[in-house]
């Protein structure tokens with residue numbers, strides 16, 4: 001069967017620019033892996049890179065029309081409730097007869113399958129969780145003209161207008177999957193994305209990595225030999241040497257996880273590659289990091305999340321502030337300045353928690369670069385369907401949902417925390433929008449940029465301190481005062497950044 005897999009264009013929503021990505025990094029190879037499994041099963045697959053190739057829906061429609069697929073798969077990502085354009089496109093496509101069957105997959109539809117099936121009549125099925133095997137079974141059944149009922153991992157409408165959904169067991173042995181298909185668009189990215197593992201042995205309340213894979217999901221790793229073999233293929237075919245492991249948790253649990261990482265380091269050492277990873281702080285150990293750096297490790301994102309043990313416990317992070325600080329020390333000793341995941345404002349934060357976070361960031365030199373400061377001084381906890389936090393907030397009546405049940409907002413327990421979060425949201429959104437050209441690499445910064453950023457950084461830190469101290473002293477800001485504060489300091493920041501080109 002001929003199958004087209006589409007990465008659809010993604011809406012840009014300026015007011016959500018600082019709310020992390022609209023799909024986890026771990027999703028970026030879903031299409032490539034699905035294409036690999038479909039090809040292995042004998043299907044003919046074309047990937048249309050609507051997002052990376054900046055294609056219009058008109059152009060995408062033309063390509064799908066030319067391909068004449070028996071099945072269209074759409075990797076659907078969350079667009080901050082701007083799905084209508086995609087739904088209209090799919091409905092038009094179906095009505096024109098260009099494609100007989102449409103199935104969508106990805107993190108967003110896995111958790112919002114009922115809303116997707118209700119709102120878009122053109123979608124015949126939603127693949128929930130890991131898509132590869134379900135998609136291959138669906139393509140096989142359609143090719144044979146068989147019934148699709150009863151395929152595990154599929155959500156479909158039933159004859160009574162209801163929706164049926166069953167889950168599929170996650171793939172046990174990742175080495176058995178073919179390597180993902182890679183398109184020229186993927187290979188134009190600065191780093192080649194690799195997936196060395198799936199799932200996580202942690203259980204953070206805000207995370208939906210394990211819920212995506214389904215009940216009983218845990219960390220599953222590819223063997224170091226299998227990863228090295230894929231890297232060799234990429235080196236040979238594309239000559240690329242920069243890689244990024246999209247694994248939410250690069251290290252497996254405990255000693256076994258460290259041994260595997262050391263084995264991978266020994267395999268990569270002489271290949272002349274550079275790579276980045278994402279990890280939990282409790283897995284950052286001196287010997288392993290030393291070996292990985294010698295093998296080409298150049299960047300790492302660690303999930304610190306908080307500078308207060310009480311907050312870490314509420315998030316079920318299963319780490320401590322002491323472990324956060326030890327991880328920073330080890331990474332810096334090996335010459336790596338990490339990117340950090342940090343949740344300044346969680347629903348139950350008190351002003352004491354926020355103060356502890358602020359002092360933690362200062363003490364650990366994490367408020368010295370504007371692009372990092374703007375992130376860590378704002379991030380609130382995103383509440384997505386499927387996470388334990390979503391369920392708990394819903395149960396306690398503190399979840400606010402607007403149009404789409406996929407995403408909720410937590411009502412803050414503390415009014416002062418809510419006020420400070422709102423101010424920082426305004427100021428950091430201004431910075432992310434104003435500096436998007438420079439921070440995305442589209443615009444070249446002038447030579448004086450470091451000094452300009454240093455001053456803007458100091459001003460942002462000062463704004464945080466001013467509001468926090470006012471609240472700690474028992475003061476409060478009414479909505480009008482808060483808005484006036486944001487306006488005044490946006491103007492000040494705009495003045496400081498006058499020498500930085502927009503774009």
Ligand code: SF4
Pocket residue numbers: 199200201202203204207208209248249280303
């Ligand atoms: S450590 Fe990371 S991947 Fe694992 S559960 Fe927590 S947030 Fe999710």
